[in-house]
Amino acid sequence: MVLQMSVNNGHGPAPNYATARTLAQLPEGEAGVLDRLELPDDIARRLMELGFLPGHIIVPARSAPGGNPRVYRVDGSEVALRRETASRLILRLSNRSKPAEASLL
Amino acid sequence: MSDCHGCAGCAVAEPPPSLPKSARPYVVAIIGPPNSGKSTLFNRLTGLRQKVANFPGVTVEQRVGKARMHGKGMTQHHHRDVVLVDLPGVYSLNPRSEDEQVTRDVLAGTMPGIPKPDALLLILDCTNLGRHLVLAAPILSLKLPTLVILNMADDLKSRGGHVNTAELASELGSPVALISASKGQGIEKVFQFMEGTSAGTAALAPPRVELPVLQDIPRCRQWAHEVGTGAAYHAPAPPIWTRRLDAVFLHPIAGPLIFLVVVAGVFQTIFAGAKPLMDGLQALIEHGSQWLGNLLPAGVFRSLLVDGIGHGVGSVVVFLPQILLLFLFIGILEDSGYLARAALIADRTMAKFGLQGKSFIPLISAYACAVPAIMATRTIENKRDRLATILIAPFMTCSARLPVYTLIIAAFIADRPLLGHFFGMQAGALLGLYVLGFVAAIATARLLKSSILKSERAPFVLEMPPYRWPTLRSLGLRLVDRSKVFLRRAGTVILAVIIVLWVLENLPVKNGQPPEIADSFAGMIGHAVEPVIKPLGFNWKIGIGLVSSIAAREVIVGTLGTIYGKEGTSESVGLRQALRSDLSPGGAVALLVFFAFAMQCMSTLAVVRRETGGWKWPAAQFAYMTLLAYLCALITNQVVRSGIFS
Numbered sequence: 001m002v003l004q005m006s007v008n009n010g011h012g013p014a015p016n017y018a019t020a021r022t023l024a025q026l027p028e029g030e031a032g033v034l035d036r037l038e039l040p041d042d043i044a045r046r047l048m049e050l051g052f053l054p055g056h057i058i059v060p061a062r063s064a065p066g067g068n069p070r071v072y073r074v075d076g077s078e079v080a081l082r083r084e085t086a087s088r089l090i091l092r093l094s095n096r097s098k099p100a101e102a103s104l105l
Numbered sequence: 106m107s108d109c110h111g112c113a114g115c116a117v118a119e120p121p122p123s124l125p126k127s128a129r130p131y132v133v134a135i136i137g138p139p140n141s142g143k144s145t146l147f148n149r150l151t152g153l154r155q156k157v158a159n160f161p162g163v164t165v166e167q168r169v170g171k172a173r174m175h176g177k178g179m180t181q182h183h184h185r186d187v188v189l190v191d192l193p194g195v196y197s198l199n200p201r202s203e204d205e206q207v208t209r210d211v212l213a214g215t216m217p218g219i220p221k222p223d224a225l226l227l228i229l230d231c232t233n234l235g236r237h238l239v240l241a242a243p244i245l246s247l248k249l250p251t252l253v254i255l256n257m258a259d260d261l262k263s264r265g266g267h268v269n270t271a272e273l274a275s276e277l278g279s280p281v282a283l284i285s286a287s288k289g290q291g292i293e294k295v296f297q298f299m300e301g302t303s304a305g306t307a308a309l310a311p312p313r314v315e316l317p318v319l320q321d322i323p324r325c326r327q328w329a330h331e332v333g334t335g336a337a338y339h340a341p342a343p344p345i346w347t348r349r350l351d352a353v354f355l356h357p358i359a360g361p362l363i364f365l366v367v368v369a370g371v372f373q374t375i376f377a378g379a380k381p382l383m384d385g386l387q388a389l390i391e392h393g394s395q396w397l398g399n400l401l402p403a404g405v406f407r408s409l410l411v412d413g414i415g416h417g418v419g420s421v422v423v424f425l426p427q428i429l430l431l432f433l434f435i436g437i438l439e440d441s442g443y444l445a446r447a448a449l450i451a452d453r454t455m456a457k458f459g460l461q462g463k464s465f466i467p468l469i470s471a472y473a474c475a476v477p478a479i480m481a482t483r484t485i486e487n488k489r490d491r492l493a494t495i496l497i498a499p500f501m502t503c504s505a506r507l508p509v510y511t512l513i514i515a516a517f518i519a520d521r522p523l524l525g526h527f528f529g530m531q532a533g534a535l536l537g538l539y540v541l542g543f544v545a546a547i548a549t550a551r552l553l554k555s556s557i558l559k560s561e562r563a564p565f566v567l568e569m570p571p572y573r574w575p576t577l578r579s580l581g582l583r584l585v586d587r588s589k590v591f592l593r594r595a596g597t598v599i600l601a602v603i604i605v606l607w608v609l610e611n612l613p614v615k616n617g618q619p620p621e622i623a624d625s626f627a628g629m630i631g632h633a634v635e636p637v638i639k640p641l642g643f644n645w646k647i648g649i650g651l652v653s654s655i656a657a658r659e660v661i662v663g664t665l666g667t668i669y670g671k672e673g674t675s676e677s678v679g680l681r682q683a684l685r686s687d688l689s690p691g692g693a694v695a696l697l698v699f700f701a702f703a704m705q706c707m708s709t710l711a712v713v714r715r716e717t718g719g720w721k722w723p724a725a726q727f728a729y730m731t732l733l734a735y736l737c738a739l740i741t742n743q744v745v746r747s748g749i750f751s
Contacts, residue, residue, distance in 0.1 A: 039564075042201055043564055045199065045201070045322060046201070046564070046566065047566070048326075049196035049197055049322060050196070050236075050566065050568070051326075053323050054323065055323075061351070062351055062352070062355035063355070064355070064360075064449045064450050064452060064453060065360065065361050065453075068452075068453060069449060069452050069453075069462075069565060069567070071351075071355070075233075075235065075326075076233040076235055076236055076340060077568060077569075078568070078569035079567065079568050079569065080445075080449050080452075080565075080566070080568075080569060081566060082456070082564065082565045084564075085564040085565065
């Protein structure tokens with residue numbers, strides 16, 4: 001169901017982030033707005049406590065060699081997730097108008 | 106309380122145990138999210154007056170300490186200690202993890218051995234107040250006197266952030282203190298709060314803001330945002346130095362290289378760097394026990410003190426420099442923030458074995474000694490990953506196996522060149538044993554994670570704290586604590602086992618003289634186990650050695666020395682010759698395999714019991730490792746005997 005598309009580290013042509021459907025597909029340094037967490041309730045709550053809340057802006061940062069796991073800037077802190085988890089975090093498609101910056105609430 | 110639907114807050118509202126106020130200690134609990142500086146504050150308030158244990162029956166670390174009140178308001182009558190309880194770092198009180206359950210139980214006063222707290226210190230990272238304030242909602246709904254501590258005040262200021270503490274205090278209905286726990290700024294406000302509440306002079310004000318429904322995380326986060334806005338909270342700029350350092354430490358090429366250098370440095374230090382210190386300590390212990398022996402008349406007591414306790418406890422205490430160096434390293438890595446980056450880099454490799462990045466440093470440490478390695482697993486928040494790491498750590502080739510390996514390899518394996526002059530058969534055999542232990546460890550990890558430790562659904566989540574300078578104070582306290590834990594065990598469990606073994610070797614007394622080892626109780630045990638170990642190629646003498654090595658692996662070398670009447674060291678030529686004439690090659694290789702797998706270490710069992718909160722896991726681990734050792738040694742002996750390799 002979820003595309004296991006490999007994420008480039010911002011070296012190639014910058015893709016339109018509206019095409020990134022999940023957090024795992026979002027290129028490094030580009031902002032995405034979280035829409036929903038397609039994860040079991042207890043895991044989703046754990047991530048929500050860390051700031052992965054619907055409506056929050058998330059910016060992928062540096063990663064381990066090979067791109068997995070990757071650090072995400074979210075709600076004022078940095079949290080690393082494995083790709084398998086990040087690919088369950090679905091982004092909002094209508095975020096084209098949002099400025100691509102790490103907004104801290 | 107209309108917003109509080111069957112939440113943690115209501116469950117907690119029970120009357121405290123009705124002891125007279127003066128007879129009962131005044132208990133203050135410190136609560137806060139992970140990375141809020143909770144432990145730093147706890148160390149600031151208690152110093153060396155603290156002890157670390159586990160909460161009963163669980164793997165959660167319990168730190169309890171005393172803070173001495175010495176403010177002006179304290180008359181002699183009121184002068185007393187406050188008992189501080191450091192609770193595990195949590196983001197909420199929803200009891201999903203062991204940490205959250207423990208926190209709830211302590212706050213409700215239902216945790217055995219810990220009275221219900223009289224007051225709370227809620228510590229939050231003020232550089233990330235929006236997210237951290239979420240925890241304030243469930244804590245304030247407990248209606249206990251609470252000081253809201255905004256930590257990292259220095260970072261907030263230097264990065265251009267701002268908060269109006271007076272406004273925040275009136276919004277929350279609780280006093281607010283802006284401090285820097287690592288620098289000690291503002292600590293006096295925490296003392297003043299504890300003095301005030303313990304003297305009963307502090308009054309509770311109701312919060313001006315309405316507390317949110319606790320189960321609704323988006324709503325709680327929104328509430329925290331509104332409270333922050335009300336207190337003119339302005340979030341600081343991103344930590345510029347952390348970004349710059351991450352550009353190096355998490356660089357696609359430089360990052361892994363730095364990681365390898367750090368790991369090699371840790372490995373080199375705990376092996377080579379600790380060697381002179383360990384040799385020095387060994388010499389000191391030997392001289393000490395000899396000096397003591399010369400003072401005492403020859404006899405049973407001297408033999409027990411010098412040969413038994415001196416050698417036995419000495420052989421354990423000698424690992425102290427290694428343990429201290431390792432914890433100095435881990436302390437620097439953890440406090441600086443690099444450990445999280447190392448865990449990130451190591452994660453993919455560790456995931457192949459069913460483990461995670463944070464298991465890496467403990468497993469590397471286990472090459473020195475499983476005891477500090479198991480203590481180091483405390484940095485792994487995920488309980489199942491932590492348990493898996495604890496259970497496989499003793500397979501790593503620890504330095505106590507080296508004397509045994511050295512003796513047997515030197516006695517039975519000819520040092521012919523294998524790969525040129527620098528890598529001979531003996532070195533190859535030693536390397537093979539290291540590989541054997543490593544393979545057993547990862548095979549066991551995979552087995553565990555695909556069976557009993559499988560059901561864990563929690564994802565890998567790793568917070569990246571900003572880089573900070575480690576403080577000498579925090580490093581020092583850590584070293585003192587770890588040494589105390591280690592020495593206490595050496596002085597209790599190990600001492601007891603050593604005395605029992607000594608008694609077994611020296612009884613029954615014949616004509617007022619201790620018996621020959623063959624006629625002693627230990628000899629009888631050796632003869633009794635002989636039928637069981639015969640298929641492995643071991644005789645009763647090896648049997649005594651195996652029984653004695655349950656205390657610590659290297660003890661077998663000394664025991665075999667006693668049995669064969671030779672010098673009991675791994676360099677002893679006489680002992681090598683005696684073994685060669687008494688043990689078949691199959692038995693010798695089987696003995697090496699047995700030591701690679703068997704859990705011959707009381708210290709490790711004791712520390713596993715302590716870290717897992719019961720005898721269940723160490724018992725299972727002992728059974729599994731002994732069975733594996735027996736079966737593999739059996740196969741080895743049969744294969745070598747059948748002459749496939751000759």
